[in-house]
Amino acid sequence: MNDTSGILDEALQRLHASGPERLGRLTNHGPMAVEALVHGGQARSVHRWLDYYRAKLEDMPARLAPVTDADWRAALGDPRRAADWIAYFERALAERPWREVLTAWWPVLLPGIAGGSTHPVIRVGHAVRALLGPGGETAPRVAELAHGLGYWAA
Structure with missing residues (x-):
């Protein structure tokens, strides 16, 4: 993967205004696809793909x-709390390294691995691959991990 142009980071920033699902049950595949x-x-x-796909997405739900x-x-497993969980993980990742947050939370979230047809854990996997790849630990990639973990927690 060669992301010297920042295309991945730009695409993730565009996608972070949208929610993790649409129509209450369909996963936002955008972050994983890009x-x-x-x-x-x-x-x-x-x-070009994102210009087409973005029209299918819904805005981030209200906190x-x-x-x-x-x-x-009390909020674990509540899909109505997705935006609340994303904000929680944004704060956690601002305070601690992403590996520490992931290490602390994946065992907690593991019982819900099948939620969202396993898309939340897949999204976390894509975020981790991006963080470990060329370009490394950028703010949009850390934010993507927060979105993935938040979706999984909800």
Whole structure:
């Protein structure tokens, strides 16, 4: 994967305004697809594909209430709390290295691996591959991990 142009980061930033699902049940495949396109050497196709796909997505749902270290268990597995969970992981990733956050949370989230037809864990996998790949730990890629973990937690 050669992302010297920042195409992946630009695409992720465009996608982060959209929610993890649409129509209450269909997964937003955009972040996974753009990472796979860039990883597969098709970076030049990313923005054209995203221009088409973006029209199918819904905006990020509204936040209901902050998820905190004290009350996260009550929000776990609640799809209405996706934006709350994403915000929680954005804060966690701003405070600690992404590997520490992932190491602490994947065992907690593992029982919900089948939720969202396994798309949340797949999204986390794509985010990790992007973080480990060329270009490394950029803000949009760390934010993508927050979106993936938040979707999985919800």
